[in-house]
Amino acid sequence: MSVSALNQPPVLDHYRELFASTWAARAPKRDALTQLRQASLDRFLATGFPTQRDEAWKYTNLRRLESRRFTPAESAAVAAEDSRWIPDCGHRLVLINGTMLPGLSTPAPQPPGVTVLSLAQWAQHSPDEVAEFLSRHEPATPGPFENLNGAFSDDGIVIDIAQGFALDHPLYIVHHWRAPRTPGSSQMAHPRVIVRAGQQSQCSVISHYTGVDQADAFSNPWISFDLAAGARVEHLRIQEEGSRTFHIGSSHVRLARDANFTSHEFALGASLGRNSTMVQLAEPGASVSLNGLFAPTGTQHLDTHIRIDHAAAHTQSRQDYRGIAAARGRGVFNGKVIVRPHAQKIDARQSNRNLLLSATAEIDTRPELEIYADDVKCSHGATTGQLDPVSLFYLRSRGLGEEEARALLIRAFAQSMLATVKVGPVRTWLEARVQQRFDLSASGLPESL
Amino acid sequence: MLVIDNLKARVGGKDVLKGLNLTINAGEVHAIMGPNGSGKSTLAQVLAGRDGYEVTGGSVTYQSRDLLALAPEERAREGVFLAFQYPVEIPGVNNVYLLKAGLNAIRKHRGEPEVDAFEFLALVREKMKLMQMDESFLNRAVNEGFSGGEKKRNEILQMAILEPKLALLDETDSGLDIDALRVVANGVNSLRRPDRAIVMVTHYQRLLDYIEPDHVHVLSGGRILKSGDKSLALELESRGYDWVKEDPAAA
Secondary structure, eight states: OOOOGGGSOHHHHHHHHHHHHHHHHHOTTOOHHHHHHHHHHHHHHHHOSOOTTSGGGTTOOOHHHHHSOOEEOOOOOOOSOOTTSOTTOSEEEEEETTEEOGGGSSOSSOOTTEEEEEHHHHHHHOHHHHHHHHHHTOOSSOOHHHHHHHHHOOOEEEEEEOTTOBOSSOEEEEEEEOOOSSTTOOEEEOOEEEEEEOTTOEEEEEEEEEEOOOTTOEEOOEEEEEEOTTOEEEEEEEEOOOTTOEEEEEEEEEEOTTOEEEEEEEEOOOSEEEEEEEEEEOSTTOEEEEEEEEOOOTTOEEEEEEEEEEOSSSOEEEEEEEEEEOTTOEEEEEEEEEEOTTOOSEEEEEEEEEEEOBTTOEEEEEEEEEEOOSSEEEEEEEEEEOOOHHHHHHHHTTTOOHHHHHHHHHHHHHHHHHTTOOOHHHHHHHHHHHHHHHHHHHHSOTTBO | OEEEEEEEEEETTEEEEEEEEEEEOTTOEEEEEOOTTSSHHHHHHHHHTOTTEEEEEEEEEETTEEGGGSOHHHHHHTTEEEEOSSOOOEEEEEHHHHHHHHHHHHHHHTTOOOOOHHHHHHHHHHHHHHTTOOGGGGGSEETTTOOHHHHHHHHHHHHHHHOOSEEEEESTTTTOOHHHHHHHHHHHHHTOOTTOEEEEEESOSGGGGTSOOSEEEEEETTEEEEEEOHHHHHHHHHHOSHHHHHOTTOO
């Protein structure tokens, strides 16, 4: 694939040159893995970053991200666990600036029935195997950010849950940013996580994106779930990156017969945050339930993008998302459901409810249904409004101050999403985080109504 | 306790209260009756401080203070309580939380310490028994999925716990079957005290069979047209409201 360099904006030159300088020294032999990366890069260079002319990016402008010249993150050691992490939470796996650190991961012996592998370590021993493995997990049409991840990713985790095994504690994956040793540099990380759940297995995975308030970091994580027949997987995704970080995440889920995937997504941090969840209900009986909360404040832009593909009959999907926007925060919800021609007896429901806390906040919600079968049940509903004045008056008439009443109603709105998180200690931790955030945004922002 | 002098108010650009006068003393129970659209509920909302109810004239003095100058929560903390005609459903906020937050806000205003958790629970249990409410109400969201009767009972439960000085009951009898009406009335009667005034706004005489008023007023066209004792309510029941409007001796 040759694209004339003259027609390309300089930003693509940056990534091309970066690719050469990054991998030339590390993989001079051009093994299969390097070739796979090269193919990803070529696809990325052919399209460049998406623009708002692209329907899937209609409400999210990437110019600020494009204008930065990010370089691969320096690996950094962390001596002790960070207070931002969820304490005593299952089997912890830690990636610092995109690189896995076994030292902080707990417990040392892996639980029986679970295999955890660092992609970087695996690649050191057998790059050809890794290349073959990764190409098998590549989607049919990867997007620009997945291509960028494929080109620059040099670490990540592969998790296998054995057939019939039920993991009783969550696998807690911490993605932590540390400040770069070179002050002022803009760094990026492209961690790749692949979870394969064997037949009739069960597990919970927590992806937690956190770290210091670092300047101009770019976090581009990609996680894939492959559920074999009858597997049940729960994913809790907590995005609380630093206030100047760009976070563009991709989640891919493929479900075989009678498998069930549940996810709870909390988008709280980052300057510009986006997560795309792409679900393929590949065989009959598969079901998926996605819910979440996005809460932009200040000048944050948080975008939730979902695409559910009912590729088989007798499949079910649920989407239930809530947005709360304060100050000049902007939220986007775009949930798309596709029902293939032969996929009859489909039940697909979508709901998005949004709360605007200031006159300058904005939430764009766009449900999309593409239905090519006739025996289906599909529904969607979206509402966007302000705090109910009658509820506020009711609480105040019982003696609660105006600010207290507002904070209570905001928390109550978020509560229904928090209540869906089943792991008790994690839910309590998350409730406190969300509460702290809304207490601040309800009382501390001059622009709130 | 409460002196309403020539009160005028408008809602949605329409004049509803047109010079209303009323004096309520501690220990009294007043019933304000009147046809639909007469301004009964507007009066209750104005006294509680609801937004969108614009006072265009007159004054309301509550315990020697200008009531209209106070925010809704300040009125509540000073002892004004409104039992809503349509209690609001608030998903995600549980009943016991609201009761405790309200009680503590009022105690704090009085300079008292926060209520002790055990005392509070004992208090709530006692009052729930009075209102014949199941304990599961406590952990349900405020009014969410409650039947009409449950909502009204919940209003009186809140009132019993917050112990107001001036209780305003807005159409508390509407939508209640006879058993629920008895329970609600019983709750209200238990709250009659020499230092507390109760004002019931109602369309029907039925409630007054269970809660006997000291004074009955007929509100029509935004003004009190006639005042009397409980026999006035019976007369209204048999003769209807038109009789008062046409009576030249009224007001």
